[in-house]
Amino acid sequence: MSPIVVYVLLLKAIATSFAGMGSLPQIQQDFVETRHALSVEQINQAVLVGRSTPGPIGAYVVSVGYLAAGWSGAIAAWLAMMTPALAAIPLVVLMQRWVHLPRVRAAVDAVVIASAILLLSSGIRMAADAWQQVAAGF
């Protein structure tokens, strides 16, 4: 898989999430179901690695990038993880102007709730796949 594709796919997933693990559903969709670049097991391993290391929880995407395209994929994933954070700069300015508007806050709240639902669904999928592997191992 091309590092540019890794960057674009991860950026899409990260830029539409509001928590470290919130990108997981879109990553599963793009890397596993649509492009078949990774298996569910590999995504689970990436989450496991991300959880086992200090630092941002969302850094598990670096492992996703590495598994999809080696070191260049890892670098692309690192860049994809950093890119949305730069949005904080204009947000610092815009927040004082727009964030008090009820419709804007309600839209952000709704996105956060939908993210949580998507995250629950990903967690259930992860647990089911891991459970199958544990059962097969015994």
Next chain:
Amino acid sequence: MELLRRTFTANGLLDETGNAGLVAVSRLTPGTNILAYCVGLGWSLHRWPGALAALVASSLPASLIICALTAAIVRIDRYPAVRVILAVAVLAATLLVFSSAASLLRPYLRRPALMRASIVAIMSVAMLAADVTPVRILLLAAALGAAISGSARPSDPQ
């Protein structure tokens, strides 16, 4: 985030008001909250150089460790015993996923916001069941949220 707040307030580089603003911005910024917090903090101290330095410092060390760990796991993954151990560890890791979802939902479980949150949640579950892609679900949720706004909303998510 709490460690950063303590460190920078102790040094006189950040006050409580500034910290509250950065927390709000980090919640509203897509992606990983802590990275957005660090960028906002770096920006408020030294503009672009500060923001970029904070971003690299907060993401690069963990990313390097993750690459090394992933490379190691790829090498040992072919052994059946290792695969079972990894699967058990993944089962434990799913707790993190569930706890992330719970922490996102918690601020909306209070009474004034509960009805609106329930509507958005039910719509999200229905779209998931209908195989709608995550990005579309989030966009439709934003539209629905804006359409049904007007009732009381919770305080900022924690």
